[in-house]
Amino acid sequence: MTKLPNDDQLLAHYRRNLTDKQIAAMYGCTVQAVNLRLNRLGIERKPHSNTATALLEQAWPTAVYRRSRFTHFSRARRLWVFIRRNLGDPALSARQLHESLAFEHHIREHYVVLDLDLTQSNPWVFRPRLHLDEDLVIRWPEDRPKPSLRELEALRLPAAPWE
Structure with a gap:
C-alpha cells in the first residue's frame, strides 16, 4: 500500500x-x-450532518436516552434530513429532500411535534402541538437546556409559502 x-x-x-x-x-x-x-487536519467533512446530529444529541443525549439505538426509524431519519435542509445542506439527495418535505408536511397538516418516548415500540412519537412547543418540530425535553437561538432555527418550521 x-x-x-x-x-x-x-x-x-x-x-x-x-x-x-x-x-x-x-x-x-x-x-x-x-x-x-x-x-x-481539522477538516470538518460534513458540517450540516454533524450539526444536525449535535442538535439531536443536545435534546436527547445518547448516554441517557440511547437515541442512537433508534435512528434507523423513518421518523428519526426524516427529522435529521429536515434539520439538514433547514441548515442549507447542499448534499441532500432528491430522496432526502422529499423525506424532509414529507416530514414538514406531516407536522403542519396534523399540528404535531415529534418526541422521543422510550416506552413505545417505535419511540419516535408524534404528539399534539402545545403552546410551549412554539414553532419547533420537536418537543424539547423539559429537563434539557435549550440550545442557542441560532441553533434552534434548524428545528423551526420554515414560514409556509402562503404566509
Whole structure:
C-alpha cells in the first residue's frame, strides 16, 4: 500500500474538490485512510450532518436516552434530513429532500411535534402541538437546556409559502 502525501499536498487535493475515493485511488490506499488524515487536519467533512446530529444529541443525549439505538426509524431519519435542509445542506439527495418535505408536511397538516418516548415500540412519537412547543418540530425535553437561538432555527418550521 502506498503512503499518502504530506499534509500540504493532501490539503491541495481536498481544496481541488477531489473526493476521498479519488485521492485514495491516486495513492493506492483506502478511503478511510484519506478520511482519517483529513479529519486529523481539522477538516470538518460534513458540517450540516454533524450539526444536525449535535442538535439531536443536545435534546436527547445518547448516554441517557440511547437515541442512537433508534435512528434507523423513518421518523428519526426524516427529522435529521429536515434539520439538514433547514441548515442549507447542499448534499441532500432528491430522496432526502422529499423525506424532509414529507416530514414538514406531516407536522403542519396534523399540528404535531415529534418526541422521543422510550416506552413505545417505535419511540419516535408524534404528539399534539402545545403552546410551549412554539414553532419547533420537536418537543424539547423539559429537563434539557435549550440550545442557542441560532441553533434552534434548524428545528423551526420554515414560514409556509402562503404566509
